[in-house]
Amino acid sequence: MNALNIAEYVASLGLQARAASARMAAASAAEKGQALRGLAALLRGNVESLQRDNAKDIERATAAGLSAPMVDRLKLTPKIIETLAVGCEQLATMPDIIGEVVGMKQQPSGIRVGQMRVPLGVFGMIFESRPNVTIEAASLSIKSGNACILRGGSEAIESNKALAKLVQQALVDAGLPAEAVQLVQTTDREAVGKLIAMPESVDVVIPRGGKSLIERISREAKVPVIKHLDGNCHTYVDDPCDVAMAVRITDNAKTQKYSPCNASEGLLVARGVAKAFLPEIGAIFAGKGVEMRCDPEAKAILAQVRGANVQDATEQDWSEEYLAPIISVKVVAGIDEAIAHINRYSSHHTDAIVTRDHMHAQRFLREVDSASVMVNASTRFADGFEYGLGAEIGISTDKFHARGPVGIEGLTSLKWIVLGDGEIRE
Amino acid sequence: MNALNIAEYVASLGLQARAASARMAAASAAEKGQALRGLAALLRGNVESLQRDNAKDIERATAAGLSAPMVDRLKLTPKIIETLAVGCEQLATMPDIIGEVVGMKQQPSGIRVGQMRVPLGVFGMIFESRPNVTIEAASLSIKSGNACILRGGSEAIESNKALAKLVQQALVDAGLPAEAVQLVQTTDREAVGKLIAMPESVDVVIPRGGKSLIERISREAKVPVIKHLDGNCHTYVDDPCDVAMAVRITDNAKTQKYSPCNASEGLLVARGVAKAFLPEIGAIFAGKGVEMRCDPEAKAILAQVRGANVQDATEQDWSEEYLAPIISVKVVAGIDEAIAHINRYSSHHTDAIVTRDHMHAQRFLREVDSASVMVNASTRFADGFEYGLGAEIGISTDKFHARGPVGIEGLTSLKWIVLGDGEIRE
The missing domain is CATH 3.40.605.10 (Aldehyde Dehydrogenase; Chain A, domain 1)
Structure with a gap:
């Protein structure tokens, strides 16, 4: 024709x-x-x-x-x-x-x-x-x-x-x-x-x-x-949190599958729990061959993990959708800096907090400007079937009409x- | 600048x-x-x-x-x-x-x-x-x-x-x-x-x-x-209906104000009630100087009303938003023809049926593809304040995101x- x-x-x-x-x-x-x-x-x-x-x-x-x-x-x-x-x-x-x-x-x-x-x-x-x-x-x-x-x-x-x-x-x-x-x-x-x-x-x-x-x-x-553009999703490990839960969720969010748009590409860690949390998740990432692109503070902790592939993060890394065994890692002062970082660099797809603090959970839910916002769950759940929609025609990264799955x-x-x-x- | x-x-x-x-x-x-x-x-x-x-x-x-x-x-x-x-x-x-x-x-x-x-x-x-x-x-x-x-x-x-x-x-x-x-x-x-x-x-x-x-x-x-484009709204007078109510609603929908987008510009009348209804509304329209642009069947009835300004409707009249003391009038066989006419010519803003028949009311509500669909009420009610929204930023004639007020x-x-x-x- x-x-x-x-x-x-x-x-x-x-x-x-x-x-x-x-x-x-x-x-x-x-x-x-x-x-x-x-x-x-x-x-x-x-x-x-x-x-x-x-x-x-x-x-x-x-x-x-x-x-x-x-x-x-x-x-x-x-x-x-x-x-x-x-x-x-x-x-x-x-x-x-x-x-x-x-x-x-x-x-x-x-x-x-x-x-x-x-x-x-x-x-x-x-x-x-x-x-x-x-x-x-x-x-x-x-x-x-x-x-x-x-x-x-x-x-x-x-x-x-x-x-x-x-x-x-x-x-x-x-x-x-x-x-x-x-x-x-x-x-x-x-x-x-x-x-x-x-x-x-x-x-x-x-x-x-x-x-x-x-x-x-x-x-x-x-x-x-x-339309669905990119998925630069974050997991933020808050202080205080259940460190074992944070490890389990972060591991799942990054490594359960590398290609989905709801896999976490960025990891933010509150300073107060960084020394307890980072070595544990670092050991798991090292075992699975996940490269960690770090700010100096996270690097100082993770570099001590045996077999860890630790690199310096560039400004570009904070915006990157890797869809690969790579994750950016940054230590933040707390909830304020985490929300500000996410609202600046996230693709507004899915972002999660792991926390025990009720006020932090409420603020994260309300202030993070993403299609899906989660507390104490893996970002991998952002999906029409997991949300009980019965079916999914697509995922929207816009706010107008339909948002998310x-x-x-x-x-x-x-x-x-x-x-x-x-x-x-x- | x-x-x-x-x-x-x-x-x-x-x-x-x-x-x-x-x-x-x-x-x-x-x-x-x-x-x-x-x-x-x-x-x-x-x-x-x-x-x-x-x-x-x-x-x-x-x-x-x-x-x-x-x-x-x-x-x-x-x-x-x-x-x-x-x-x-x-x-x-x-x-x-x-x-x-x-x-x-x-x-x-x-x-x-x-x-x-x-x-x-x-x-x-x-x-x-x-x-x-x-x-x-x-x-x-x-x-x-x-x-x-x-x-x-x-x-x-x-x-x-x-x-x-x-x-x-x-x-x-x-x-x-x-x-x-x-x-x-x-x-x-x-x-x-x-x-x-x-x-x-x-x-x-x-x-x-x-x-x-x-x-x-x-x-x-x-x-x-x-966005809000035009308002070519209809009132359909069904068979059976309360003729006095139909007259009151049609009069209000057309003449309470001529300029609003929710004023009725088209009047459809079921054949079974045309001889009872049209002379009554025709007399009111004649008294208020409303020109009636009619199909032949409506014209035959309305031409007998003293002082009525009755004209032949052209194809263009069925799509017209007059915003003036003019109304198009057509006799239809019943609910099927009324719905088909409205879905073809209406601007999908607001359309109303006056009826006593429950099944017809249900079908009209469901099948008329307009932002507001009404039973036994004046189209003039299509308004954010009348709908209890507290305020109105605009009226949408689209289906995506927001529809109507x-x-x-x-x-x-x-x-x-x-x-x-x-x-x-x-």
Whole structure:
């Protein structure tokens, strides 16, 4: 397709999505549940054919010389397909929040005023590699009563097409419009430019992928973007604290996995507990090969730990998202300096305090300006499933609309409803 | 100032606002209350000097040949100043929603997860003529723990400067930073372009004014915009309904005032009640000089009303926001056609049904895709004060973040808070 044809094609997807969204907004919980359970059954009934289509993507990626981890991320194994099916069934059993009414109160005029939860309308989702996202986004879209337009990575196009076909079949089998979930069938990059710039058809765009993709989409989008940039998360070990708990939490926050955005990249330690705490965590980091980039005070203590890889931190280190076995370490005077450091250098994703002091805990919760703020827990918990959202469409590092892990509620909006008995305005 | 200097000046306001916003976010309800009550006292203590400054604007506007209604809108009378003072006092007595914690629940891992309400940060407000907005926006900003940058119309610059000075004095007297509320001191238009394009300092922009101003700002803004475009509101008279109630509500919705955005511009009538209802409302509209632009079926009935100004509606009439003694009138088969017409032509602002049928009421509430949906009440009630918000910073015709009348809550965001007891991720 040439650029003009692509723009026309994506515009037509938009018009179809807008039309389908009205039907989805009015769909009953039973209809949406039927579509989700039907989709689970279709996934289970098509494991072999899905794997055949997936094999085409794998072959192409291997031939193109993609790295083994990249090829791995493309794979639709029977286990992954089963997990997707279970996810759809779980969504089907969750209560339907569409139509929920909150805050209904009578006003002095006599009218009763409240708010009703309704779908946003149409969302566009742009993602890379993993074909599972097709099912995750489609099932969340169905449950939330929205329509969506999905644009997956070109590496997974055959898998995504096969999955999207099953989604549309499940929708039609449940009496819902196939156009409620549409996959952009071309891998041309111009399609993305059009998808993010048609406010008449798409209400919000959710990119998932590398930072450069997300920055490009934020810059060029003509509609709101629910976006996740970097995760420079901190653990602050306060004075007083349970040192054993602080060691356990800091170790988990840094080393349980290095790649997630909610892993801690910075460690702040109150001066009063530094000599008790740092040697213990230093020994663990030394054992796991975690490099420590330190301010002079932390370095003086950690350099004495056998086998520790201790380096001088530069100014840049305080802002760094390593996603690797590296952590910045700084000794601070106490809660004030910790909060100031975090509010200056954190990416406002997730920051935790380990403390026994109630006033410090309250101040940290209130004053740290991050999407997730934690007391006595690992930053690794910042996740839609761990938060009980049932599912996660993405994580927002913005404050507007949705902040932090975004589940079904982030795909909805509250409209005002007024119940009267013939009242008029005087 | 030249363009470069203006950009630097507005950028410096932004940096100061960002710094002040951290202090405002941590301000106690008592401090914010003191600032608001102090502002009320300062307004009352400076009625005469405010009027002197206001007189300069009035003189300049009169000399420039502004129309009498435009000049009227600039006036800061003692009565208006008293109303502003009372508004500040009322805000001071309202509960403080900053720090409110919602939905705290324990998750299977043991962590307790909830959300805490926090200020958005910094908002920019761009408004025309009425200087009262300076105080309304400033007081809402203080109450919600935000910082703000205000840009008023050039016609009211002297009044706005005088008011902003009082606001800053009240802030300082309460121990809060003066930079929490800043007025752009130049009337140069380039200042607006910069104000809406510095996401590092301004989190959201709220324009209030004519449609062309709002469209320009939406197009050029690099930050989210809480905006209000047009209000093409409908009243649908259903079958069955209480005809006397339908007449009272329709009359009020159209004629109580013609200029507000929540006045009804379209009247839909179910065929089954058209012959009972239309002659009655037609007689009232005839008496008040309201022109009726009708479809053929409505015209056939209304043309028989003595003195009625009945015209043929064009396709354009169904989308029109008249803000004048004109209303479009259409007979529809029933609830389905009414909902379809409204979702097609309404500006998604406010639409009402008058009905006795419970199922129709439920469907209308759920399926009409507007910011406010009403049953048996006048569309004129769509207003932050009537909804019990205590104050209104604007009305949003978008779905993202805030929809409909926006009060203090619309200037806040929910962050996640996690309370643990040493939990780590397995």
